[in-house]
Amino acid sequence: MRRWFLLVLMPFAALAQESAVPDTLAQRIAACTSCHGERGEGGDNGFNPRLAGKPAGYLHRQLQDFRRGLRHYPIMEHMVAPLTDDYMREIAAYFAGQDVPYATHPTPAMSAEAKARGEQLATKGDPARGVPACMACHGPELTGVQPDTPGLVGLPYDYVSAQLGSWRTDTRNTVAPDCMATIVSRLTDADISAVSAWLASRPVPADAKAADAGSVTPPLRCGVLGG
């Protein structure tokens, strides 16, 4: 009886072991794709962000920040709780390596004044208020800079404005000095909507890849860029 039981079970155990190994990354990612898309192309609401093609260091940092309670979003905090740092790194590398077309999103109506203000902040900044141009760190095409700075093109208005708002309300933080928190503290609510709308209305450049590491010199210190 005993022996029969073992003989029946053993092949199953072997099978389970064999398939568990190569499938591990795929299984971890399956838990993410219902919201972030099969290859990280982003959900079709404005809030489940695209992950595909974002710099790996940036994605890894976000997973760590959700885990360390620096960036707050209950579902994400729950999703990353069981992940080891090695898994987080692998998942980040997987999504960073996906090259999928950007979805188009509706852009909010903008007054001429808001459009000009959004463009000014993104391309020149507002020196009088100590706000550097977004391009100074996010790259001349706003496609991000390897390995830690995300791009700002191809993102929906709702997502960008929600992230800027969460720096303001302290629901998003990262390693100090948190340069984005400093910048957001110098923007008005109208600035946040203007720059988010201007960014969301930009066409995604044909080459949307992040610029090379070291190709920009950040005008403010950022802990995530090595301080």
Ligand code: HEC
């Ligand atoms: C139920 C939906 C849902 C699931 C499942 C989910 N996410 Fe998220 N994820 C979100 C939302 C919404 C945000 C934006 C949170 C915010 O506003 O800060 C987010 C943010 C992120 C970010 C930060 C993106 C950025 O550009 O800053 C990463 C990285 C991420 N998720 C990875 C994952 C991974 C890896 C998994 C699977 C282990 C996963 N997510 C599962 C909804 C989800």
Ligand code: HEC
């Ligand atoms: C001094 C450098 C610097 C400047 C200037 C800067 N950023 Fe950032 N930004 C960063 C870094 C670094 C990150 C990644 C932060 C992190 O890892 O949490 C970031 C992240 C972001 C994100 C989150 C993207 C995502 O996918 O979740 C948004 C949105 C953003 N910045 C908008 C802006 C806007 C708008 C401006 C101009 C008004 C701007 N940034 C100017 C360095 C900068």
